[in-house]
Amino acid sequence: MxxxxxxxxxxxxxxxxxxxxxxxxxxxxxxxxxxxxxxxxxxxxxxxxxxxxxxxxxxxxxxxxxxxxxxxxxxxxxxxxxxxxxxxxxxxxxxxxxxxxxxxxxxxxxxxxxxxxxxxxxxxxxxxxxxxARVLADHEVVLAVCADIHATYLREGTGPAMVKFFSVVSRKGPFPADWADEPLASPAEFGLPTEDDGKRDDPLLGLNMRTCTGxxxxxxxxxxxxxxxxxxxxxxxxxxxxxxxxxxxxxxxxxxxxxxxxxxxxxxxxxxxxxxxxxxxxxxxxxxxxxxx
The missing domain is CATH 3.40.50.1820 (Alpha/Beta hydrolase fold, catalytic domain)
Structure with a gap:
């Protein structure tokens, strides 16, 4: 090389x-x-x-x-x-x-x-x-899920937002309308930080989540x-x-x-x-x- x-x-x-x-x-x-x-x-x-x-x-x-x-x-x-x-x-x-x-x-x-x-x-x-997401039949729900991940990141930091992101990428099939009621694991179960470090410049959760999927x-x-x-x-x-x-x-x-x-x-x-x-x-x-x- x-x-x-x-x-x-x-x-x-x-x-x-x-x-x-x-x-x-x-x-x-x-x-x-x-x-x-x-x-x-x-x-x-x-x-x-x-x-x-x-x-x-x-x-x-x-x-x-x-x-x-x-x-x-x-x-x-x-x-x-x-x-x-x-x-x-x-x-x-x-x-x-x-x-x-x-x-x-x-x-x-x-x-x-x-x-x-x-x-x-x-x-x-x-x-x-x-x-x-906008090409999907369930795009309104998917975009709402992505917006929630972004909002969670801004509100609570990386750990809670990444838990929600993992639930998105592991799902097979369309998103249900009651997605917000589904139980979530704790950040610790994924080895994620449980304390908010105060940073809000994550390229996945902060910079690109809404604009890319939208x-x-x-x-x-x-x-x-x-x-x-x-x-x-x-x-x-x-x-x-x-x-x-x-x-x-x-x-x-x-x-x-x-x-x-x-x-x-x-x-x-x-x-x-x-x-x-x-x-x-x-x-x-x-x-x-x-x-x-």
């Missing part, structure tokens, strides 16, 4: 840090840069997945408000449009022409917004489990874009909120849903203490980038 070079660029209200690892031996002719995008996950989460693409130049970055990309304006929440503009700036700074993008979770929502506005910058987008993709713009769009979900994620949203987005685009190995973090190889099936996932991603299937 070649040396990774780190760069920074100024964006509206943030300083964005991104990493470029050139392909070993130059890579095959004609392959564009591969941009790996998460949110709120930072570049470190793609260490394992990137290791399966040494034949291509791989770019990762820390989204605004995460890791090495601090917000400079003190805004309490990020918007999807801001994230999309950050991605535009990174791609244009590369100066290589259109790139391929693998984007997961909130990163997939942001990448869909990027393609809707600047499809000329992306050859192929693989959008993996974008948690866009974004509705511009389907007309996506269908008109020159980008080939592959929408994917993990085999083990069936019935979960982000996978359900992925299926609805794929149906709206008329592309069909691509099923990838493992779960929501199927590309992880131990990052953040979570294991997926990264080798199998990388094979599926390579095939999707090559054929769109």
């Amino acid at each position: 070649t040396e990774t070079k780190t760069h920074t660029l100024d964006a509206a209200g943030a300083e964005i840090t991104y990493d470029v690892r050139d392909a070993a031996d130059g890579g095959p002719a004609g392959d564009p840069v591969l941009l790996l995008v998460g949110s709120p996950m930072d570049a470190a989460g793609f260490a394992t997945l990137g290791s399966y693409f040494t034949d291509r130049t791989v770019v990762t970055y820390d989204p605004r408000g995460v890791g090495r990309s601090p917000r400079t304006d003190g805004a309490p929440e990020n918007t999807v449009e801001e994230h999309a503009d950050d991605l535009r700036r990174v791609i244009e700074a590369l100066g290589t022409g259109p790139v391929d993008v693998f984007a997961s979770s909130g990163g997939a929502v942001n990448a869909l917004a990027l393609v809707a506005g600047h499809g000329d910058l992306v050859r192929t987008l693989v959008a993996h489990e974008p948690p866009s 974004y509705l993709p511009d389907f007309d713009a996506l269908r008109a874009a020159p980008t080939r769009i592959v929408v994917a979900a993990g085999k083990e994620s069936e019935g979960e909120f982000p996978a359900r949203a992925a299926a609805e987005i794929a149906a709206s685009l008329g592309t069909g849903l691509s099923v990838f190995p493992s779960h929501h973090g199927g590309f992880l190889g131990g990052e953040y203490g979570r294991e997926g099936a990264p080798e199998e996932f990388a094979r599926a991603l390579r095939a999707a980038l090559r054929t769109g299937e």
Whole structure:
């Protein structure tokens, strides 16, 4: 593997840090840069997945408000449009022409917004489990749940809010109307802090929870874009909120849903203490980038 070079660029209200690892031996002719995008996950989460693409130049970055990309304006929440503009700036700074993008979770929502506005910058987008609640039949309930997580974080801190978040990501199927009456575990049962540290800058619970899930993709713009769009979900994620949203987005685009190995973090190889099936996932991603299937 070649040396990774780190760069920074100024964006509206943030300083964005991104990493470029050139392909070993130059890579095959004609392959564009591969941009790996998460949110709120930072570049470190793609260490394992990137290791399966040494034949291509791989770019990762820390989204605004995460890791090495601090917000400079003190805004309490990020918007999807801001994230999309950050991605535009990174791609244009590369100066290589259109790139391929693998984007997961909130990163997939942001990448869909990027393609809707600047499809000329992306050859192929693989959008993996974008948690866009507004495409779901039960969207009003899901958005209320996400708003409650955000409000709980602002009111009580990380521990109680994360307990509610865990209940969301583990649920299979639509959310019931009486979700607020369901019993919850204590933060201690998950090894979470029981005391409020007073901080309110968590990128998941504070900066992105409401804006990411509340974004509705511009389907007309996506269908008109020159980008080939592959929408994917993990085999083990069936019935979960982000996978359900992925299926609805794929149906709206008329592309069909691509099923990838493992779960929501199927590309992880131990990052953040979570294991997926990264080798199998990388094979599926390579095939999707090559054929769109």
